Amino acid sequence: MEVLPSHKLLFRLYLLLPLHITSLLLVSSAYSPPDHYFINCGAQSKTKVNDTRVFVGDQDFLVREGETVKNKNSSASSSPLYQTARIFKYPALYKFEIKQAGKYIVRLHFFAFMSLYIDDLPVPRFNVSLISRFSLLTNYSFRNISTSSPKIEEFLLTIPNGKFKIYFIPYETSSAFVSAIEVFLGPESFIPDKAAHITSQGYKSDYSGLASKVLHKLIYRIDVGAPSTPQPDELWRNWELDAGYLQSPISETDDS
Numbered sequence: 411m412e413v414l415p416s417h418k419l420l421f422r423l424y425l426l427l428p429l430h431i432t433s434l435l436l437v438s439s440a441y442s443p444p445d446h447y448f449i450n451c452g453a454q455s456k457t458k459v460n461d462t463r464v465f466v467g468d469q470d471f472l473v474r475e476g477e478t479v480k481n482k483n484s485s486a487s488s489s490p491l492y493q494t495a496r497i498f499k500y501p502a503l504y505k506f507e508i509k510q511a512g513k514y515i516v517r518l519h520f521f522a523f524m525s526l527y528i529d530d531l532p533v534p535r536f537n538v539s540l541i542s543r544f545s546l547l548t549n550y551s552f553r554n555i556s557t558s559s560p561k562i563e564e565f566l567l568t569i570p571n572g573k574f575k576i577y578f579i580p581y582e583t584s585s586a587f588v589s590a591i592e593v594f595l596g597p598e599s600f601i602p603d604k605a606a607h608i609t610s611q612g613y614k615s616d617y618s619g620l621a622s623k624v625l626h627k628l629i630y631r632i633d634v635g636a637p638s639t640p641q642p643d644e645l646w647r648n649w650e651l652d653a654g655y656l657q658s659p660i661s662e663t664d665d666s
Contacts, residue, residue, distance in 0.1 A: 445510040446594035447471070452478040452494030459491055463646065465590060473575075474502035479587070481523040492521035492560055497534070497587040498578050504591060506574045512595050514569045515645065516576075519590035521560040522552045536586030541575040544624065549581075560589065564627040564647075566596070596645070 450457045450465035457465040476498040508514075518538065538547040546565060574593065578586040633649040 443594035443596070445508065445512075447506050447591070448594070449504070449591040450491055450494065451496035451588050451590055452480070457490045459489070460646075465491060468496060468504065468591070471504045471506060472496070472502065473505055474498070474500065476502055481521075483523060489560075491519065491590050492523070495521065495523070495587050495589045497585055498536075498580055499585050501577065501579045502586070503575050503577045506576075506593055508569050508571055508574045510595055511570045512568065512598075514567060515592065515594055515596050516565045516567065517590075517592040518547075518563045518576075518588060519560050519592075520552070520563070520587070521589045533584060534580070534587050535584040536578055536580040538586075539577045539579065541573065541577075546576075546624075546626070562648075566625040566627075567623075569593075592646075 448459075448463050448465040449468045449471060451468045453465070453467045455467060459465060476496045479495050479497050481493045481495075522534070533552065535549065535551040536547075537545060538550065539545050547563060576591070578588060580586040631647060631649045632652045632655060634652045636649070636651055638651075
């Protein structure tokens with residue numbers, strides 16, 4: 411049996427998430443995670459987002475202190491969550507105390523405002539890994555800067571009781587940064603252990619053991635048939651309209 415390195419295992423699971431994502435929609439809109447951390451990196455005070463979550467400053471969770479960088483063009487983002495960031499020139503980590511074992515959602519927010527690219531700071535390029543050195547993001551870079559919207563990387567994984575650590579490791583001549591971090595317990599049984607797999611040839615099989623894997627939301631969340639722009643759902647996930655993805659069979663033939 412082939413033993414996959416952690417980064418290859420994660421890569422092979424990228425496409426699994428859309429197969430069972432609809433099960434998450436069954437969660438009550440009143441869901442409140444019993445074990446959670448909402449962190450606004452670089453901030454000195456609490457930040458309320460969409461009247462639903464309160465993000466706190468990151469000082470109590472940092473093991474190695476990084477530099478706080480402020481967004482000098484606050485109009486670039488209307489969200490109070492992206493007015494600061496924490497930047498690291500050396501390896502650093504955030505540490506969280508997990509009191510209840512279970513399946514967690516981990517979100518890493520990155521908003522590359524222009525302040526990150528001045529004062530002789532190198533263009534951010536870095537790795538992100540977990541306590542076991544399991545790689546989440548490799549060679550993550552912001553060379554093609556976009557100051558219009560954040561990048562949000564989301565992972566689903568099982569976390570045991572105890573210390574949970576997220577490492578930010580810059581490349582030798584570069585730096586790492588993060589704008590916000592979410593770590594919260596998902597609803598019970600919201601990740602099924604099995605999901606159907608149907609190939610383009612119509613063959614059907616099952617993916618099994620999903621609950622024990624680390625899943626990475628890499629592609630799209632599309633609200634099929636929604637009449638207007640969908641609002642974030644009860645787990646604070648953003649969805650897109652399907653209109654931009656619809657294509658007639660004739661158009662598809664022409665494109666090919």
